[in-house]
Amino acid sequence: MSGHGTLVVGSGLVGTGIARSLASGGRSVTLVSRRPPALAPEAYGAHWEALDATDAGACRRLTERLRPAHVVLVHGPSDVTWCEDHPEEARSAHVAVAGTFAALAPGARIVLISTDNVFAGDAPRHTESTPVAPANAYGRAKREAERALLALAPRAVALRVSLVYGHEPSDAGKWLNFFAACAHRLSRGERVEAPDDHWTTPVLVDDVAAVTAALLRAEHPLPPVLHLGGPDRVTRAEWATVIAGALGAPPEMVAPVPRARTRYASRPVNACLGSELLANLPATERVAVRGVLEGARLLAPAFTVPAG
Numbered sequence: 001m002s003g004h005g006t007l008v009v010g011s012g013l014v015g016t017g018i019a020r021s022l023a024s025g026g027r028s029v030t031l032v033s034r035r036p037p038a039l040a041p042e043a044y045g046a047h048w049e050a051l052d053a054t055d056a057g058a059c060r061r062l063t064e065r066l067r068p069a070h071v072v073l074v075h076g077p078s079d080v081t082w083c084e085d086h087p088e089e090a091r092s093a094h095v096a097v098a099g100t101f102a103a104l105a106p107g108a109r110i111v112l113i114s115t116d117n118v119f120a121g122d123a124p125r126h127t128e129s130t131p132v133a134p135a136n137a138y139g140r141a142k143r144e145a146e147r148a149l150l151a152l153a154p155r156a157v158a159l160r161v162s163l164v165y166g167h168e169p170s171d172a173g174k175w176l177n178f179f180a181a182c183a184h185r186l187s188r189g190e191r192v193e194a195p196d197d198h199w200t201t202p203v204l205v206d207d208v209a210a211v212t213a214a215l216l217r218a219e220h221p222l223p224p225v226l227h228l229g230g231p232d233r234v235t236r237a238e239w240a241t242v243i244a245g246a247l248g249a250p251p252e253m254v255a256p257v258p259r260a261r262t263r264y265a266s267r268p269v270n271a272c273l274g275s276e277l278l279a280n281l282p283a284t285e286r287v288a289v290r291g292v293l294e295g296a297r298l299l300a301p302a303f304t305v306p307a308g
C-alpha cells in the first residue's frame with residue numbers, strides 16, 4: 001500500500017499518546033475505535049472515526065478510502081482480568097484485527113503494540129531472544145496476533161512494551177493506568193496498596209509514542225520483534241513510593257501487599273522487558289527512555305496534593 005497518513009487502531013491510553021505525538025510532528029493521523037475517545041483528537045490535530053476493527057469489511061472500506069502509509073495496532077481488549085474470563089473472545093479479537101490489517105496492507109509499516117505478558121515471568125528481564133511462554137489468556141492472544149501479523153506483513157513490527165503510564169483524568173470512566181490511579185488516590189489523601197513482589201519496567205506513554213514514531217519513520221528493514229521497557233526495574237510498591245515522593249505525600253501512604261491478594265495475581269511475577277536490538281537502530285531513531293523518578297517528576301504537576 002503506497003499512501004499517506006497514519007491509521008491508529010485503538011484510542012485508549014497508548015493509542016491517544018501515539019496519535020498526539022504523531023500529529024504534533026505534523027503527520028496526518030486518523031484514530032479509530034468503536035466509541036469516541038475521552039479527549040477529542042481534533043484538540044491535538046488528529047481526526048477520529050468510528051470503527052469496529054473486528055469487522056473486516058469495515059476495515060477494508062476504511063483502508064481503501066484512507067490509503068494509510070502506516071498502521072499502528074493498539075486496540076483492546078487490554079484488561080488482563082477480562083481476557084482471563086473471556087479467553088476465546090480476547091484471542092479472536094486480537095488475531096482477527098492483526099490478520100485483517102496484514103492482509104489489507106501487506107507492504108505497509110504496521111506496528112503492533114504487544115506486551116510482556118507473552119512471557120511467563122521467570123527471568124528478571126526478557127529480551128527479544130527470550131523464548132515466549134505466555135503468562136495468561138491475554139498474553140496468548142497477543143502472541144497469536146503477533147504471529148498472524150508477521151506471517152503476512154514482512155515490514156511489520158511487534159513492539160512489546162512494558163507497563164505504560166501517563167496522565168489520565170480521574171473521571172476517565174475506565175480502569176486507570178497504575179501511575180494515574182496511585183497519583184489520584186495519593187492526591188486525595190488516600191492510602192495506596194501495591195504489591196511488593198511484582199516487578200515491572202514502567203515506560204512513559206510519551207516514550208512509547210516516540211519509539212513508535214521512529215519505527216514508522218525508518219525506511220530500512222527492522223527486526224520483526226522489538227522490546228521496549230523503562231530503564232528501572234521496580235516493584236509496584238517501590239514505584240508507588242516514588243510517585244508519593246514526587247507528589248510530596250508521606251511514604252507511609254503506600255502499603256506493600258502480596259501480589260496474590262491483588263488484581264495482578266494472574267500477571268507474570270517479572271513483567272519486565274529489556275532490548276538487545278533497540279540500541280542498534282540508527283542514532284536518529286534512538287529514544288532516551290526515561291526512568292520512574294524522571295517520569296514521576298514530569299507528571300506530578302498534573303496531580304495536586306491537598307495542603308497539610
Ligand SMILES: NC(=O)c1ccc[n+]([C@@H]2O[C@H](COP(=O)([O-])OP(=O)(O)OC[C@H]3O[C@@H](n4cnc5c(N)ncnc54)[C@H](OP(=O)(O)O)[C@@H]3O)[C@@H](O)[C@H]2O)c1
Binds near residue numbers: 009010034074142
Ligand atoms: N497499557 C499498557 O500498559 C500496555 C502495555 C503493553 C501493551 N499494551 C497494548 O496496547 C494496546 C492498548 O492498550 P491501552 O492501555 O491503550 O488500552 P485501552 O486504554 O483499554 O484502549 C483500548 C482501545 O481499543 C479500542 N478497541 C477495543 N476493541 C476495539 C475494536 N474491536 N475495534 C476498534 N477499537 C477497539 C477501545 O475503544 P472502544 O472500546 O471504544 O472500541 C480503546 O480505545 C493493547 O492491545 C495492549 O495489549 C498496553
